[in-house]
Amino acid sequence: MPDPYENPFTEYTQGIWGGGIGTTLWGGTASSELWAYGNWEKQVINPSWQVEIKLSALTSYDGGESGSVDIFGPNDSYHYDQVASDFSLRYRLNRTTGIRINYKRDLWGRNINKSEGLNIGLSTTWGK
Numbered sequence: 001m002p003d004p005y006e007n008p009f010t011e012y013t014q015g016i017w018g019g020g021i022g023t024t025l026w027g028g029t030a031s032s033e034l035w036a037y038g039n040w041e042k043q044v045i046n047p048s049w050q051v052e053i054k055l056s057a058l059t060s061y062d063g064g065e066s067g068s069v070d071i072f073g074p075n076d077s078y079h080y081d082q083v084a085s086d087f088s089l090r091y092r093l094n095r096t097t098g099i100r101i102n103y104k105r106d107l108w109g110r111n112i113n114k115s116e117g118l119n120i121g122l123s124t125t126w127g128k
Contacts, residue, residue, distance in 0.1 A: 047092070054086040090123060098123045 041052045085105050092098040100123040 050088075050090045050092065050098075052086075052088040052090065054088075055083070056086070057083045096124060 040054075041050060043049065044051050086102065087104075088100055088102045090098045090100045100119075100121055102119045102121075104117065104119070
């Protein structure tokens with residue numbers, strides 16, 4: 001199953017649910033992560049236009065401070081939780097490239113990625 005944090009432009013032809021366990025290096029500190037996500041994608045108007053809705057939940061623990069986990073406190077270097085929504089409208093220019101209008105909003109938890117709001121950019125898809 002694809003990892004949405006490594007390849008955010010992977011295309012799904014139908015709704016999909018998944019999850020995983022990973023390790024992240026942030027500021028020289030190794031942390032463990034547990035994530036789950038749901039993704040729904042639909043072609044609209046014609047095959048060039050596509051709507052995508054993604055819901056993701058992420059929790060991360062600092063392995064070096066596992067005895068001092070602070071779940072709800074202000075110090076999120078030990079632990080953080082986030083549930084985010086991601087709405088995208090994409091226009092396909094060709095088989096691998098498109099223009100994406102994206103709106104991301106945190107539904108609950110801390111704003112980990114600092115990327116809330118409207119974004120416009122190019123998207124790239126690859127695969128078989």
